[in-house]
Amino acid sequence: xxxxxxxxxxxxxxxxxxxxxxxxxxxxxxxxxxxxxxxxxxxxxxxxxxxxxxxxxxxxxxxxxxxxxxxxxxxxxxxxxxxxxxxxxxxxxxxxxxxxxxxxxxxxxxxxxxxxxxxxxxxxxxxxxxxxxxxxxxxxxxxxxxxxxxxxxxxxxxxxxxxxxxxxxxxxxxxxxxxxxxxxxxxxxxxxxxxxxxxxxxxxxxxxxxxxxxxxxxxxxxxxxxxxxxxxxxxxxxxxxxxxxx
Amino acid sequence: xxxxxxxxxxxxxxxxxxxxxxxxxxxxxxxxxxxxxxxxxxxxxxxxxxxxxxxxxxxxxxxxxxxxxxxxxxxxxxxxxxxxxxxxxxxxxxxxxxxxxxxxxxxxxxxxxxxxxxxxxxxxxxxxxxxxxxxxxxxxxxxxxxxxxxxxxxxxxxxxxxxxxxxxxxxxxxxxxxxxxxxxxxxxxxxxxxxxxxxxxxxxxxxxxxxxxxxxxxxxxxxxxxxxxxxxxxxxxxxxxxxxxxxxxxxxxxxxxxxxxxxxxxxxxxxxxxxxxxxxxxxxxxxxxxxxxxxxxxxxxxxxxxxxxxxxxxxxxxx
Amino acid sequence: xxxxxxxxxxxxxxxxxxxxxxxxxxxxxxxxxxxxxxxxxxxxxxxxxxxxxxxxxxxxxxxxxxxxxxxxxxxxxxxxxxxxxxxxxxxxxxxxxxxxxxxxxxxxxxxxxxxxxxxxxxxxxxxxxxxxxxxxxxxxxxxxxxxxxxxxxxxxxxxxxxxxxxxxxxxxxxxxxxxxxxxxxxxxxxxxxxxxxxxxxxxxxxxxxxxxxxxxxxxxxxxxxxxxxxxxxxxxxxxxxxxxxxxxxxxxxxxxxxxxxxxxxxxxxxxxxxx
Numbered sequence: 001x002x003x004x005x006x007x008x009x010x011x012x013x014x015x016x017x018x019x020x021x022x023x024x025x026x027x028x029x030x031x032x033x034x035x036x037x038x039x040x041x042x043x044x045x046x047x048x049x050x051x052x053x054x055x056x057x058x059x060x061x062x063x064x065x066x067x068x069x070x071x072x073x074x075x076x077x078x079x080x081x082x083x084x085x086x087x088x089x090x091x092x093x094x095x096x097x098x099x100x101x102x103x104x105x106x107x108x109x110x111x112x113x114x115x116x117x118x119x120x121x122x123x124x125x126x127x128x129x130x131x132x133x134x135x136x137x138x139x140x141x142x143x144x145x146x147x148x149x150x151x152x153x154x155x156x157x158x159x160x161x162x163x164x165x166x167x168x169x170x171x172x173x174x175x176x177x178x179x180x181x182x183x184x185x186x187x188x189x190x191x192x193x194x195x196x197x198x199x200x201x202x203x204x205x206x207x208x209x210x211x212x213x214x215x216x217x218x219x220x221x222x223x224x225x226x227x228x229x230x231x232x233x234x235x236x237x238x239x240x241x242x243x244x245x246x
Numbered sequence: 247x248x249x250x251x252x253x254x255x256x257x258x259x260x261x262x263x264x265x266x267x268x269x270x271x272x273x274x275x276x277x278x279x280x281x282x283x284x285x286x287x288x289x290x291x292x293x294x295x296x297x298x299x300x301x302x303x304x305x306x307x308x309x310x311x312x313x314x315x316x317x318x319x320x321x322x323x324x325x326x327x328x329x330x331x332x333x334x335x336x337x338x339x340x341x342x343x344x345x346x347x348x349x350x351x352x353x354x355x356x357x358x359x360x361x362x363x364x365x366x367x368x369x370x371x372x373x374x375x376x377x378x379x380x381x382x383x384x385x386x387x388x389x390x391x392x393x394x395x396x397x398x399x400x401x402x403x404x405x406x407x408x409x410x411x412x413x414x415x416x417x418x419x420x421x422x423x424x425x426x427x428x429x430x431x432x433x434x435x436x437x438x439x440x441x442x443x444x445x446x447x448x449x450x451x452x453x454x455x456x457x458x459x460x461x462x463x464x465x466x467x468x469x470x471x472x473x474x475x476x477x478x479x480x481x482x483x484x485x486x487x488x489x490x491x492x493x494x495x496x497x498x499x500x501x502x503x504x505x506x507x508x509x510x511x512x513x514x515x516x517x518x519x520x521x522x523x524x525x526x527x528x529x530x531x532x533x534x535x536x537x538x539x540x541x542x543x544x545x546x547x548x549x550x551x552x553x554x555x556x557x558x559x560x561x562x563x564x565x
Numbered sequence: 566x567x568x569x570x571x572x573x574x575x576x577x578x579x580x581x582x583x584x585x586x587x588x589x590x591x592x593x594x595x596x597x598x599x600x601x602x603x604x605x606x607x608x609x610x611x612x613x614x615x616x617x618x619x620x621x622x623x624x625x626x627x628x629x630x631x632x633x634x635x636x637x638x639x640x641x642x643x644x645x646x647x648x649x650x651x652x653x654x655x656x657x658x659x660x661x662x663x664x665x666x667x668x669x670x671x672x673x674x675x676x677x678x679x680x681x682x683x684x685x686x687x688x689x690x691x692x693x694x695x696x697x698x699x700x701x702x703x704x705x706x707x708x709x710x711x712x713x714x715x716x717x718x719x720x721x722x723x724x725x726x727x728x729x730x731x732x733x734x735x736x737x738x739x740x741x742x743x744x745x746x747x748x749x750x751x752x753x754x755x756x757x758x759x760x761x762x763x764x765x766x767x768x769x770x771x772x773x774x775x776x777x778x779x780x781x782x783x784x785x786x787x788x789x790x791x792x793x794x795x796x797x798x799x800x801x802x803x804x805x806x807x808x809x810x811x812x813x814x815x816x817x818x819x820x821x822x823x824x825x826x827x828x829x830x831x832x833x834x835x836x837x838x839x840x
Contacts, residue, residue, distance in 0.1 A: 091779060098784055132782075519576075
């Protein structure tokens with residue numbers, strides 16, 4: 001029976017007195033490919049930040065790999081690719097290699113690092129400062145870091161906004177591969193619902209509270225969703241793609 | 247968003263109330279002591295002189311609190327008020343108390359106050375570069391004056407005269423009293439001068455090596471001693487490294503057993519030099535650097551100079 | 566005066582030793598502080614130390630124990646800066662400014678209440694590296710060891726936090742504890758540096774060598790090492806130069822640091838033009 005990788009119960013989060021997440025309860029099972037969608041400001045990134053312990057919820061319970069968040073220690077099982085780095089100035093003294101090395105805990109295997117760098121095609125940049133790279137190269141480095149610890153859970157937060165199509169495709173196929181071949185659980189946050197349609201099996205639609213949580217198929221066949229989005233939009237989301245996943 | 251708005255008018259009311267409370271303090275000062283001559287002296291030597299000469303006919307207070315650096319003193323508003331209520335304001339001269347002019351300016355319209363430059367008529371020595379120095383090719387163009395005139399007791403006697411004259415001017419009723427006290431005190435100073443002269447002959451060393459600020463030139467001059475200091479007159483800057491080295495060389499050259507430090511400068515430098523050369527440390531008091539501890543011991547100028555003599559005899563290894 | 570002569574004095578040797586230790590401490594901590602936009606914390610902590618010392622002296626504590634007694638207040642203030650910075654309502658620089666002015670103002674008022682600028686109080690502002698004693702060298706050694714352990718032990722986590730704090734938290738790093746430790750170590754380093762070398766040296770040594778090292782655009786590890794190198798060289802050459810040129814030691818060290826910064830900056834500009 002598949003294990004719950006993530007489980008939240010009645011998660012509520014406030015920012016400046018405003019409720020940004022209202023009573024969120026959902027779970028993600030091992031091997032799922034979950035897409036998280038919603039309009040801007042709907043709390044998608046905030047939800048992930050709460051789950052990862054970056055932000056502290058007002059109330060609610062969070063469980064990672066079956067353990068309460070407060071007791072969770074196996075962080076190397078999680079690979080997180082944030083939407084953007086808080087404030088990276090171009091002269092930050094960290095080489096790409098050092099950044100990727102962050103992904104592995106204290107003992108870093110240099111062959112593994114090399115493999116990661118090659119995988120993301122940034123080996124030639126390994127001595128360059130992270131701040132000097134283009135956005136696409138930076139994202140590749142950050143993904144290399146996330147993958148370096150061979151995570152069981154991969155979280156992408158809007159990974160491909162402003163990325164060139166080639167890199168975008170690359171990211172998605174890597175996630176796809178990992179999910180299919182190795183059973184890596186993937187969570188993909190994006191406002192681009194079309195993309196979700198291409199890859200995710202499950203969808204969590206968020207607008208401060210859960211609008212929809214379930215399989216993609218159910219989403220497309222749900223009359224309430226049709227009502228919520230309007231039949232035209234729903235059609236676009238569900239039928240525009242050629243679905244490449246199972 | 248909750249912000250509590252205290253009505254502005256309550257705030258203003260509170261301010262006015264507070265200012266009334268604070269201004270009330272001043273009027274409650276009717277004091278029997280007021281009948282005496284009110285004298286404010288800047289630094290300790292003047293304070294002590296005024297006490298001795300004025301006796302119980304004056305009330306003397308010292309402007310600078312103990313353990314305060316006189317050379318870099320910052321006037322407080324209270325100071326000016328206190329002085330403007332006094333009869334006599336005693337200071338050395340503009341060289342010693344740079345800030346005195348501010349007081350004199352502010353109180354110039356006060357007919358009752360007589361500012362007294364006690365250093366008037368006394369020739370000041372310039373701060374010379376130490377004689378043994380070969381390192382200085384160029385004399386510093388701004389030769390500062392050394393204001394520590396009271397360390398030559400003949401000067402102190404002249405200052406006593408100046409103070410006495412001032413006291414008589416504003417309080418002629420007691421002029422005999424003041425003159426008598428002054429004469430007695432001048433005798434004591436003359437005796438001290440003799441004692442110094444006698445006891446500082448036949449010393450193994452004739453150089454005062456001082457890891458404190460430049461103050462003892464007058465004393466050294468009077469008794470034919472050489473004087474060597476690491477700092478300048480007001481000790482407001484770090485001693486130059488070469489001066490430190492020069493002092494160390496001097497100590498080694500003369501095989502001096504002791505060097506002098508002063509109380510109110512951080513003794514770290516003196517300790518460092520002492521450690522480097524194996525010399526002992528002895529204290530010299532320049533008369534104006536008085537610690538709180540000394541004040542509580544009720545020291546007098548004479549007693550401090552007696553202590554200095556003991557230190558000098560020991561350090562210079564006199565018979 | 567020859568170089569040999571200068572180096573033969575034991576007080577110069579002590580100054581060099583203490584100076585190198587302090588330089589290394591400041592250079593290492595400084596990297597983390599500068600990268601987190603806390604450059605003025607050294608200056609701020611020095612001002613707060615001034616206020617703390619005034620409090621301690623007013624309380625009548627004997628000069629011998631002043632340093633130890635003033636430490637808790639400064640460490641508390643550094644935690645206050647940390648708290649203010651994390652609350653996100655106030656930025657790091659403003660938080661430092663608030664506490665820094667409070668410290669100086671408290672110092673001035675308290676000094677006046679206790680009857681004037683006590684010499685002990687002043688000696689905290691204007692320490693002199695040339696008069697360092699054995700105890701202070703011991704203290705410097707201890708703090709140096711502490712900082713070294715801290716950085717070596719937590720290197721991975723520190724790098725992560727400095728790179729991106731949120732990312733670090735997502736890796737399970739206890740950023741709060743790490744930061745608190747950093748602030749406390751900085752507070753202790755600031756008080757020690759001020760006592761030994763004066764207020765000016767505190768912030769200069771915390772900022773300048775790291776800034777120079779950052780100009781080199783090299784890896785994080787190498788940047789820290791470069792920072793330490795610049796820092797220690799400035800102290801060694803600074804002290805020697807101060808004797809040969811008869812200048813105040815502290816000021817000379819700081820000027821050398823600025824010189825290094827300008828040189829590296831200049832070289833960076835000229836190098837591409839030469840190609």
